[in-house]
Amino acid sequence: MLLENLRSRNEDTLRLLRRLVELESPSTSKEALDRLAGFLGECLTGVGARVERIPSRTHGDLLRATWGSPGPGQVLVLCHMDTVWPVGEACRRPFRLADGYAWGPGVYDMKGGIAQFLAAMATMRELGLVSARPVVAVLNSEEEVGSPVSRELIEEEGRQSDYCLVLEPAGGPAGQIKTFRKGVGDFRVRVTGRPAHAGADHARGVSATEELAHQILRLHAMTDYEAGVTLNAGVIRGGSRSNVIAADAEAEVDFRVPTMDLAQALIRRVRSLTPVTPGAELTIEGGLNRPPMERTPAIVALFQKARALACELGFDLEEGGTGGASDGNFVAALGTPVLDGLGAVGAGGHALDERVAVDQLPLRAALLVRILQVFP
Numbered sequence: 001m002l003l004e005n006l007r008s009r010n011e012d013t014l015r016l017l018r019r020l021v022e023l024e025s026p027s028t029s030k031e032a033l034d035r036l037a038g039f040l041g042e043c044l045t046g047v048g049a050r051v052e053r054i055p056s057r058t059h060g061d062l063l064r065a066t067w068g069s070p071g072p073g074q075v076l077v078l079c080h081m082d083t084v085w086p087v088g089e090a091c092r093r094p095f096r097l098a099d100g101y102a103w104g105p106g107v108y109d110m111k112g113g114i115a116q117f118l119a120a121m122a123t124m125r126e127l128g129l130v131s132a133r134p135v136v137a138v139l140n141s142e143e144e145v146g147s148p149v150s151r152e153l154i155e156e157e158g159r160q161s162d163y164c165l166v167l168e169p170a171g172g173p174a175g176q177i178k179t180f181r182k183g184v185g186d187f188r189v190r191v192t193g194r195p196a197h198a199g200a201d202h203a204r205g206v207s208a209t210e211e212l213a214h215q216i217l218r219l220h221a222m223t224d225y226e227a228g229v230t231l232n233a234g235v236i237r238g239g240s241r242s243n244v245i246a247a248d249a250e251a252e253v254d255f256r257v258p259t260m261d262l263a264q265a266l267i268r269r270v271r272s273l274t275p276v277t278p279g280a281e282l283t284i285e286g287g288l289n290r291p292p293m294e295r296t297p298a299i300v301a302l303f304q305k306a307r308a309l310a311c312e313l314g315f316d317l318e319e320g321g322t323g324g325a326s327d328g329n330f331v332a333a334l335g336t337p338v339l340d341g342l343g344a345v346g347a348g349g350h351a352l353d354e355r356v357a358v359d360q361l362p363l364r365a366a367l368l369v370r371i372l373q374v375f376p
């Protein structure tokens with residue numbers, strides 16, 4: 001009954017997904033994001049939500065949609081409206097259906113998840129199915145740039161919630177649910193040296209670029225694949241001309257950590273670095289942006305319940321993890337269990353071959369309905 005209803009509305013779900021792709025929404029375009037928020041606000045109202053639009057001056061407005069009376073014991077649903085694609089991408093690479101997939105910028109990460117969520121809520125309304133708990137959905141507009149505006153709201157709602165469902169894409173062809181995600185942070189490493197003529201006065205200079213090179217090697221040497229810790233000096237800058245000993249240099253370093261303990265140990269180690277070159281000055285700023293989502297017993301228990309529900313629906317739900325973070329990391333760090341990757345099954349996130357498996361949309365929406373009905 002549930003699955004039939006969702007299958008019969010899959011054409012509508014795909015039409016909605018097309019519309020969401022056409023309403024392009026890069027994290028950097030407030031105008032475009034606000035347009036999408038307006039459209040989604042109406043969609044959410046149409047499936048029985050009370051919708052609050054939370055304005056932002058710097059980023060796209062946020063949406064908070066509620067069903068029932070939110071408060072302690074509620075369930076939190078997280079979606080992000082922004083994508084990594086610029087305006088115009090949907091003209092170059094328009095939404096299309098081919099080979100059993102829906103293709104287009106943002107379909108997988110994560111407009112497919114939003115379409116699935118709306119389909120789930122529409123079906124619940126139509127069939128008179130009731131969520132066991134009040135539902136609060138937060139749709140933010142700056143997830144791809146670290147959620148600087150919405151983090152506070154997400155954490156506030158996360159504290160009130162007994163568990164949290166994140167509609168980020170499911171992992172790989174098997175559509176794995178994510179039960180752990182690494183934490184992400186960054187360091188900005190700045191070196192000040194002393195400029196001098198590279199020909200006439202070489203010995204008097206202190207080379208900031210040379211010092212930065214030492215520090216990059218030290219930082220990269222802290223990568224430990226076995227422990228799951230990685231560092232990457234992805235951007236470096238420094239110096240002014242080849243015939244001047246460089247006065248300044250800096251690096252932007254991304255790091256990933258699987259646990260809070262490893263994060264703290266790494267941050268301590270990086271902050272205690274000292275210059276190798278006499279006369280050079282070194283400053284290191286930064287730290288953790290999204291804390292790790294660790295695979296706690298509470299998260300495993302949630303996964304096992306979801307797996308049993310998937311089994312009733314006729315498919316096997318697998319679990320996995322990733323080095324990429326999501327807003328689920330913020331909520332998990334509060335001690336609220338999170339099931340992440342409940343969105344669309346597909347492939348190619350942030351890539352040109354981004355796609356969503358059409359026949360999986362009703363199945364995953366049905367799983368969402370069942371979770372809301374019976375958890376915990």
Ligand SMILES: [Zn+2]
Binds near residue numbers: 109110168
């Ligand atoms: Zn995403």
